[in-house]
Amino acid sequence: MNTNNNVYTVIYTTVICVLVAAILAFVSQSLKPMQQANEKAETISQILTAAKFSDKESLAQQSNQQIIETFKTELDHSALVNAEGKEVKRLGQDEVYSTSDLKAQNYKFADGSYEIPVYIFKNGTHVFPVYGAGLWGPIWGYIAVDKSLTHIVGAYFDHASETPGLGGKIKDDPAFRASFEGKELDLASNHSFEIVKGGAPAGRSNAIDAITGATMTSKGLDAAINDWVGAFKNYIKAAEEE
Amino acid sequence: MSKLKETVLNPIFKGNPITVLILGICSSLAVTVELKGACVMALSVTIVTAVSSLICSIIRKTIPNRVRIIVQLVVVALMVILVDQVLKAFAFAVSKQLSVYIGLIITNCIVMGRIEAFALGNKPIPSFLDGLANGLGYGLILIIVAFFRELLGSGTLFGIPVLSAIGYTNNGLMILPPMALILLGCVVWVQRSIDKTLQEK
Numbered sequence: 001m002n003t004n005n006n007v008y009t010v011i012y013t014t015v016i017c018v019l020v021a022a023i024l025a026f027v028s029q030s031l032k033p034m035q036q037a038n039e040k041a042e043t044i045s046q047i048l049t050a051a052k053f054s055d056k057e058s059l060a061q062q063s064n065q066q067i068i069e070t071f072k073t074e075l076d077h078s079a080l081v082n083a084e085g086k087e088v089k090r091l092g093q094d095e096v097y098s099t100s101d102l103k104a105q106n107y108k109f110a111d112g113s114y115e116i117p118v119y120i121f122k123n124g125t126h127v128f129p130v131y132g133a134g135l136w137g138p139i140w141g142y143i144a145v146d147k148s149l150t151h152i153v154g155a156y157f158d159h160a161s162e163t164p165g166l167g168g169k170i171k172d173d174p175a176f177r178a179s180f181e182g183k184e185l186d187l188a189s190n191h192s193f194e195i196v197k198g199g200a201p202a203g204r205s206n207a208i209d210a211i212t213g214a215t216m217t218s219k220g221l222d223a224a225i226n227d228w229v230g231a232f233k234n235y236i237k238a239a240e241e242e
Numbered sequence: 243m244s245k246l247k248e249t250v251l252n253p254i255f256k257g258n259p260i261t262v263l264i265l266g267i268c269s270s271l272a273v274t275v276e277l278k279g280a281c282v283m284a285l286s287v288t289i290v291t292a293v294s295s296l297i298c299s300i301i302r303k304t305i306p307n308r309v310r311i312i313v314q315l316v317v318v319a320l321m322v323i324l325v326d327q328v329l330k331a332f333a334f335a336v337s338k339q340l341s342v343y344i345g346l347i348i349t350n351c352i353v354m355g356r357i358e359a360f361a362l363g364n365k366p367i368p369s370f371l372d373g374l375a376n377g378l379g380y381g382l383i384l385i386i387v388a389f390f391r392e393l394l395g396s397g398t399l400f401g402i403p404v405l406s407a408i409g410y411t412n413n414g415l416m417i418l419p420p421m422a423l424i425l426l427g428c429v430v431w432v433q434r435s436i437d438k439t440l441q442e443k
């Protein structure tokens with residue numbers, strides 16, 4: 001058979017591509033429930049790590065069921081907050097917003113029609129999500145504050161494709177995460193939290209050092225934190241006045 | 243039969259894809275910080291090379307010569323995405339740790355190299371064994387390098403404290419990619435001292 005003529009080549013490649021696409025679609029559909037369950041457990045363990053109920057390493061050893069169970073016991077409730085700072089809706093006890101949900105809400109920041117989740121724990125810790133752009137792809141994370149809603153007790157960040165060893169440190173370097181602890185969100189300022197290239201000046205309570213060699217990721221994280229803290233501003237103010 | 247045996251044994255030592263053919267260096271620097279990740283990567287690459295060699299060998303007579311690289315790519319990409327999806331469903335922590343490197347198996351020269359050099363000219367069973375053996379040869383080096391990097395860099399093996407339990411201070415350099423290159427150089431050195439025929443004049 002002459003496998004080199006044009007008609008054969010076109011038909012052959014078409015058939016191969018359709019066949020491969022069909023296999024991939026089938027596999028993707030059948031594995032989806034399991035993948036989503038894993039992603040949800042991952043999100044919950046990031047929230048728990050930020051809120052200091054556990055740490056990522058020990059949660060990695062636990063089953064998805066155990067992680068969700070811990071979350072349910074510690075959680076008071078989760079709510080969706082709008083631009084006016086009102087709780088518009090309560091989420092279920094084990095319901096969390098995935099990264100793509102956060103992304104969808106991030107698009108609505110421009111016109112103020114967003115409804116973003118805050119996770120409120122029984123000990124008064126509130127966890128705010130943040131989402132933004134790093135250097136190569138999206139970055140997101142969780143910032144935990146105590147009852148005052150401005151005093152940071154912990155943070156956890158993750159990324160899709162930052163450079164390992166440089167921008168990847170927002171996730172991998174425990175010292176970077178730890179540098180958030182004890183800092184304050186300064187709502188009076190437009191730049192309520194700052195990640196400073198070259199090192200935060202001593203005594204600034206709302207600034208931390210940027211990561212060496214990862215200027216763009218640090219800037220992206222700075223912007224993500226300020227966008228989202230800004231979006232929560234009315235909520236935090238309302239809670240302070242109470 | 244001895245030819246089949248050679249097909250299997252050659253890539254593991256004498257024709258090792260990493261230390262002799264110097265293919266797949268990039269990923270071997272990236273995923274050898276921990277043994278667990280290295281083992282999963284070794285397994286994934288072995289499955290991908292073996293099965294895509296098998297598939298390409300089965301359809302080798304029907305592939306139009308002018309688009310053969312594209313067809314190989316499609317087959318390899320299919321396997322890589324399948325491995326990625328399965329890992330995401332059943333070994334999520336590992337898939338997160340390996341992140342982009344699973345997707346990058348497709349660019350691993352070993353996979354395409356073996357299909358182009360061997361599978362397109364040989365019957366399915368030898369091709370499958372060739373792919374399998376090359377994957378194992380790759381995996382072997384990965385595991386050797388990861389063993390030393392995890393032991394000396396974190397003081398652990400498979401996450402279990404070994405050296406750190408007896409008061410060893412971790413060597414941070416071991417965790418960084420340059421040390422993987424140096425260790426790889428040591429492996430090449432040891433191998434060429436054992437088998438003098440590999441030495442270049």
